[in-house]
Amino acid sequence: MTEKKEEEDIIVAEIGNIIEFRDGLQGIVExxxxxxxxxxxxxxxxxxxxGMEERxxxxxxxxKIIADSQ
Known part of the structure; x- marks a missing residue:
């Protein structure tokens, strides 16, 4: 029996990165x-x-990360 890879290689954003999620929404990682x-x-x-919450x-x-922190 082979062991399944449980997690894919996930690139974690850094503070200040701009990310995109859910149908094109964007925000800055705090x-x-x-x-x-x-x-x-x-x-x-x-x-x-x-009409959304600020965070x-x-x-x-x-x-997905669309811009690095500057």
Whole structure:
């Protein structure tokens, strides 16, 4: 019996990275947790129209990094 690889190689964002998740939403990573990041959504130009909270938590498996921290 072969052992299955339990986790894929996940690239974890760094503080200040801009990530994209859920149908094109974007935000700036503010904090990194073991399994997730806390993201500031006010980065988006249309944030006010979306009626969302300022921050959200996203699992490392559910986002992609679109810009490095500067």
């Amino acid at each position: 904090k990194i947790n073991e399994n997730s990041v806390i993201v500031n959504l006010t980065y988006m130009e249309n944030f006010e129209q979306l 959200t938590v996203i699992n490392h498996k559910r986002y």
